[in-house]
Amino acid sequence: MDRSRRISLIIFAGIIILFILSWIIKSTTLLNVGTESLLSIRDAFFITFAAFLTLAIFSFLYKDNPYYKFAEHLFVGVSAAYWMCVGFWSTFVGNFIPKVSTTLSNFFEVPPKEFDIFYFIPLILGLMLLMRLSPKGGWLSRWSLAFIVGTTAGLNLIRYLRTDFITQVSNTFIPLLVDWNGIGPFFSDFSLSASGQFVMTLGNWVIFIGVFSGLIYFFFSKEHKGFFGHASRVGIWVLMITFGASFGYTVMGRVSLLVGRLTFLFKDWLGLIS
Amino acid sequence: MSDIGLILSIGVIVVGLLWLTIRSLTGREVERRIIFLFIGISVAIPLLFNITVSEKATPIVKGIYDKVENLPSGSKILISFDYGPSMAPEVEPMSDAFLRHALAKGHKVFIMGLWATGQSLGAAAVDKIVKPEFPDKVDGVDYINIGYKAGNQGVLNVIITDFRKMYATDVNGVDLDSVEIFENIRSLKDMDLILCVGGGFPGIKEWVLFAADPGNIPLAGGSAAVATPLLYPYYPKQLIGLLGGIKGAAEYESEMKKNYPRFADMPTPGLNMMGPQTLAHMVVMAFIVIGNLSFFFAKRRKK
Amino acid sequence: MRLKLLFLSCLLLIFICTSAFTQDEAVVADSLETTAETISPAPATSLTAIDKPDDHGHGIDLSWELSADDGGGLMSVMGYMIYRATSPDGSYEARSGLLLNVTAYSDVGAMNEGENDYMPDYTDYYYKVRALTTDSAVFADSEILGPVQSFGQWFNWKRLSVLLLVAGFLFLTVYFIQKAKGGAKLFVRRLAGIEAVDEAIGRATEMGKPILYVLGLGTAADIATIASYTILSRVAKKVAEYQTGLIVPCYDPIVMAIAQETVKTSYMNAGRADAYNEDMVYFVTNQQFAYVAGVNGVMLRDRPATNIYMGKFYAESLILAETGVAAGSIQIAGTDEISQIPFFVVACDYTLIGEELYAASAYLGKEPLLLGSLKAQDYAKACLIFLAIIGFITLMFGYHGIVDFFHVAG
Numbered sequence: 001m002d003r004s005r006r007i008s009l010i011i012f013a014g015i016i017i018l019f020i021l022s023w024i025i026k027s028t029t030l031l032n033v034g035t036e037s038l039l040s041i042r043d044a045f046f047i048t049f050a051a052f053l054t055l056a057i058f059s060f061l062y063k064d065n066p067y068y069k070f071a072e073h074l075f076v077g078v079s080a081a082y083w084m085c086v087g088f089w090s091t092f093v094g095n096f097i098p099k100v101s102t103t104l105s106n107f108f109e110v111p112p113k114e115f116d117i118f119y120f121i122p123l124i125l126g127l128m129l130l131m132r133l134s135p136k137g138g139w140l141s142r143w144s145l146a147f148i149v150g151t152t153a154g155l156n157l158i159r160y161l162r163t164d165f166i167t168q169v170s171n172t173f174i175p176l177l178v179d180w181n182g183i184g185p186f187f188s189d190f191s192l193s194a195s196g197q198f199v200m201t202l203g204n205w206v207i208f209i210g211v212f213s214g215l216i217y218f219f220f221s222k223e224h225k226g227f228f229g230h231a232s233r234v235g236i237w238v239l240m241i242t243f244g245a246s247f248g249y250t251v252m253g254r255v256s257l258l259v260g261r262l263t264f265l266f267k268d269w270l271g272l273i274s
Numbered sequence: 275m276s277d278i279g280l281i282l283s284i285g286v287i288v289v290g291l292l293w294l295t296i297r298s299l300t301g302r303e304v305e306r307r308i309i310f311l312f313i314g315i316s317v318a319i320p321l322l323f324n325i326t327v328s329e330k331a332t333p334i335v336k337g338i339y340d341k342v343e344n345l346p347s348g349s350k351i352l353i354s355f356d357y358g359p360s361m362a363p364e365v366e367p368m369s370d371a372f373l374r375h376a377l378a379k380g381h382k383v384f385i386m387g388l389w390a391t392g393q394s395l396g397a398a399a400v401d402k403i404v405k406p407e408f409p410d411k412v413d414g415v416d417y418i419n420i421g422y423k424a425g426n427q428g429v430l431n432v433i434i435t436d437f438r439k440m441y442a443t444d445v446n447g448v449d450l451d452s453v454e455i456f457e458n459i460r461s462l463k464d465m466d467l468i469l470c471v472g473g474g475f476p477g478i479k480e481w482v483l484f485a486a487d488p489g490n491i492p493l494a495g496g497s498a499a500v501a502t503p504l505l506y507p508y509y510p511k512q513l514i515g516l517l518g519g520i521k522g523a524a525e526y527e528s529e530m531k532k533n534y535p536r537f538a539d540m541p542t543p544g545l546n547m548m549g550p551q552t553l554a555h556m557v558v559m560a561f562i563v564i565g566n567l568s569f570f571f572a573k574r575r576k577k
Numbered sequence: 578m579r580l581k582l583l584f585l586s587c588l589l590l591i592f593i594c595t596s597a598f599t600q601d602e603a604v605v606a607d608s609l610e611t612t613a614e615t616i617s618p619a620p621a622t623s624l625t626a627i628d629k630p631d632d633h634g635h636g637i638d639l640s641w642e643l644s645a646d647d648g649g650g651l652m653s654v655m656g657y658m659i660y661r662a663t664s665p666d667g668s669y670e671a672r673s674g675l676l677l678n679v680t681a682y683s684d685v686g687a688m689n690e691g692e693n694d695y696m697p698d699y700t701d702y703y704y705k706v707r708a709l710t711t712d713s714a715v716f717a718d719s720e721i722l723g724p725v726q727s728f729g730q731w732f733n734w735k736r737l738s739v740l741l742l743v744a745g746f747l748f749l750t751v752y753f754i755q756k757a758k759g760g761a762k763l764f765v766r767r768l769a770g771i772e773a774v775d776e777a778i779g780r781a782t783e784m785g786k787p788i789l790y791v792l793g794l795g796t797a798a799d800i801a802t803i804a805s806y807t808i809l810s811r812v813a814k815k816v817a818e819y820q821t822g823l824i825v826p827c828y829d830p831i832v833m834a835i836a837q838e839t840v841k842t843s844y845m846n847a848g849r850a851d852a853y854n855e856d857m858v859y860f861v862t863n864q865q866f867a868y869v870a871g872v873n874g875v876m877l878r879d880r881p882a883t884n885i886y887m888g889k890f891y892a893e894s895l896i897l898a899e900t901g902v903a904a905g906s907i908q909i910a911g912t913d914e915i916s917q918i919p920f921f922v923v924a925c926d927y928t929l930i931g932e933e934l935y936a937a938s939a940y941l942g943k944e945p946l947l948l949g950s951l952k953a954q955d956y957a958k959a960c961l962i963f964l965a966i967i968g969f970i971t972l973m974f975g976y977h978g979i980v981d982f983f984h985v986a987g
Contacts, residue, residue: 061310086390091424098442111449113442155431159483162739162985163512167487169961170983171511173968215962220936221955223766239930243919246503249519253364253499255554256520258317259547260363266321273322451693460687460694504915
């Protein structure tokens, strides 16, 4: 047996021992709180296992290892299966069965509805999609895919054009001078909560300039020289500030997730905080 | 206790950062694991010693709060749980706060999800919040969880004209035609307010595109921080308000605590996270400064 | 005598008492009557009902003028109830209760027979609006209005702007694609990112190190991947001319097959078909992070002088770009995945932002589909800027026409 293998075996044994120890300690703590004995043993196992998986994922920060791989694959597998199960019960049993068969509705204990023959169309399309798994009938799935791609594209085109284009343009029409009542009231409120006229006017100017310079930056039919060049430089600045904000938000998001996991470890597993 | 924590955390971080600065200015590489360790410590210490910071609601958060507050009691509010456990620490405080606020105001709450995971997270929220904190509220009368349906934005496209074409029963298998809360509800258009909590696809963007805009339904949301910058263009005309990441959740919680005596002692996961956030952000900012300093020093040394 | 007197006085007392009580009752009844008369509110007036416009039918719009006692007069009206029947003296069914100070209601029913609340089209409906008070027995009905019918419209005029813009944009797209197919020269400005690619290839040649080209995680049908092929073909041609090495690890087997073909053609076009080696383009795995690990391994082992990332990228963007920085390579990236652009911007020397990726591809490849749609988008943007400027100017002079055109209500 070579050295590295021996070390990994020792680590493995260590983890098993720690796991069992944690399980026992957690069970006794839960028992002391007053949970039923069987329940406490079960809950303690789940909490310990969740803690083990969390730590296994964290171990990737040190380096790639089999424990990380195990946790990652478990997560991918479980979530795929979960979506499939919920999809089956909510869509197939929830929507399809009540509309086609009273016997099956009674079997699955869902309230039957009036028979609707149109529900067989999605069923057939769905079955055709499953033909992907067959090497010979694979081409059939393309019909379903074409249906999905076509309807989604049609649906999205109109909705996106309306919401992301027309309404956004309409939202860009903002007053470049908000409620002018003379210099005094205009400069009265400098709070960053954007309630003062000056701040609101300033904000509207930022949106106005940002939108136009951004559009000019993404205009490819003209060389970026002269006025166009200057405007597109402003555009790229606006873009970079946006990316900066995006980056900042990402940091916040990731820290939140870390806090969430550490809270689990400290509170539910180790009981360090209440 | 929190004073000791504060002193300890600041001490550890200042000493560490000094060490880092000296190391990077002298041109030696800093291992990335040390950076991870720093972030880990700066997040763990405020958590262990319960260091919190106070928050004040910004207009974009206040917009949602005021809307929920000003709707007449008994209004219909739909909360969509469009997230999974991997995003939950960030957005769950938002859905919790929305649920508490809506029920406390006496609104009727409809829970659904465009994510399969949203169904069980919605049910968990009912078990965690509604049953213990609002024992007088009745399932099917004051609130209902209609769960998840596959189809992403397609689901919205259907329920904007008719709920029953997609949803025959609630999550417990109860016929929607037999529950009181659904008596006068035909489509999404009968909702007085939609609150979407999410951060991926489908999420708030899909709600704007396929529900709020075509149906002229008031919509607000809580978003995971990563997706927030892309949603700002919809505020204020297409979105009444937006909770951006955990900061938005914390602001909403502080507003609830301020105005409702019954929520003075409620769990505030959002506010609790702001302590670690603040410290971690300070450390990240320090990293940026150190990184830039060492970059310029290295440039000068080369010259 | 005394007994008689007592009896008489008792009798008197009883009489007085009873008369007093009866009087009391009369007074109470009297006051009730008068209050009932005063509380009975004025009805809502001028009731109108028309088919709900721009809909699929099954809806009728009602409007009325407030009761005189709503917000004025006796202030007794607490709300309104809408009633509907299918004959003027038939049984009226309550449709909806409304709060006070409301003067309009859309009565919309279900569109399919058998559904709850089905409301058939082309049926005569009669309406009345009841002004309600706190006492359920005290109310006032408006005059009965009818008959009114509901019916659907073929066209929703409120969405005219959407139709016009969709049609306009589709026309531009088809027009420019046809034009590009016909061989017309459509101008696309030179992009700094392309120059950066050329420079990076030169640098790799000088250093004698290979170039790593990553096509991302997209499928062969993603526009970003299609755009990436064009850039790959340009890179491969230059690489063949300069005799530099090229490594293209792929995530998708179909993408790999097309990439192999692209690189082979480029080598042939450069007149160096002999230098082409099938192993330049290879399949790694289609597991996201396993793929990243594979590519990172290449970066650290082969130390390519330049890494080019073009296509669709997700969470792996930062991991790839960071490893590239650690390996000391020059990096150029391009993606239309907006959430990933910030990561490429911070970690790469040059980033093609969103549409620039398509523009770069259109500039290099002159592929009619890409070139035509890029041109159409450019013209759409120009129209938008133009319209917006006019909108702002007219808004200043108090004209709302253009702003209203962009406001879709229904």
